Amino acid sequence: MSGIINVFFATMKGSKYSAQLKEGYSVEDIKKIVQEKFGSTNYRLVVNGQEIQDNDPVKFAELKKSIKNSTTIYVCQRMDGGSGLVDIDSHKATILVDLQDELRKIPTQQTNSKCMICTEEKKCIKFCCSSIICKECFPNYFANYDYKIICLTCNKTVSPEKVFVTSQFIQSLLQLDETTLMARNIDFQICTCGAFSINSTMYAKQKCDNCQRWLCFFCNADWNETEKKMRNETYTCR
Ligand SMILES: [Zn+2]
Numbered sequence: 001m002s003g004i005i006n007v008f009f010a011t012m013k014g015s016k017y018s019a020q021l022k023e024g025y026s027v028e029d030i031k032k033i034v035q036e037k038f039g040s041t042n043y044r045l046v047v048n049g050q051e052i053q054d055n056d057p058v059k060f061a062e063l064k065k066s067i068k069n070s071t072t073i074y075v076c077q078r079m080d081g082g083s084g085l086v087d088i089d090s091h092k093a094t095i096l097v098d099l100q101d102e103l104r105k106i107p108t109q110q111t112n113s114k115c116m117i118c119t120e121e122k123k124c125i126k127f128c129c130s131s132i133i134c135k136e137c138f139p140n141y142f143a144n145y146d147y148k149i150i151c152l153t154c155n156k157t158v159s160p161e162k163v164f165v166t167s168q169f170i171q172s173l174l175q176l177d178e179t180t181l182m183a184r185n186i187d188f189q190i191c192t193c194g195a196f197s198i199n200s201t202m203y204a205k206q207k208c209d210n211c212q213r214w215l216c217f218f219c220n221a222d223w224n225e226t227e228k229k230m231r232n233e234t235y236t237c238r
């Protein structure tokens with residue numbers, strides 16, 4: 001159907017709701033959906049690493065261009081304490097574990113060729129123009145390139161579905177991209193309980209509205225002033 005954009009709204013615990021936006025929609029239309037689905041508009045809305053703001057029509061018009069079918073709009077807690085954290089490191093750890101399974105499924109070349117990393121003759125994975133990497137070297141290579149597939153010959157970034165086969169694994173990588181982008185662009189975090197939230201003050205000591213945990217926003221640790229000597233500073237607890 002033309003004129004309709006099917007989007008997702010993601011909130012606490014990562015649950016997703018689908019919704020439709022009619023072409024020419026405004027910030028108000030988005031807020032209406034948020035009101036309907038979440039019972040309040042007291043949230044900050046984030047899409048593609050940018051916050052949706054209703055006081056800047058030019059920026060919103062620009063942002064609208066990035067809202068396409070199956071785009072996810074994140075519904076974040078609005079708190080003046082701010083809270084939560086992007087647990088990117090544990091996401092990466094999960095990916096490395098899943099990568100072991102994934103590597104068993106990726107087809108290799110039929111005959112031996114020289115791995116560009118360990119230089120041994122093995123049945124390797126070949127991708128892009130001429131990157132040839134064996135399955136033993138692949139995990140380290142992948143982690144070193146920050147979970148991206150970069151061609152060792154032409155330096156191009158190869159999209160994950162060109163190399164990996166399991167859609168869940170590919171999805172997980174795309175999600176990591178999205179989360180990394182957000183963490184970089186705004187004070188947006190995800191608590192270990194899964195709640196999205198934003199730190200408005202940038203002080204370290206924050207409480208998650210969802211699980212009530214006190215934590216350091218920046219290093220992901222439970223708040224502890226006595227043993228760990230954590231201090232409530234901006235951008236750090238040390
Ligand atoms: Zn190798």
Ligand SMILES: [Zn+2]
Binds near residue numbers: 129152153
């Ligand atoms: Zn290449």
Ligand SMILES: [Zn+2]
Binds near residue numbers: 195208209211
């Ligand atoms: Zn929490």
Ligand SMILES: [Zn+2]
Binds near residue numbers: 219220
């Ligand atoms: Zn800290």
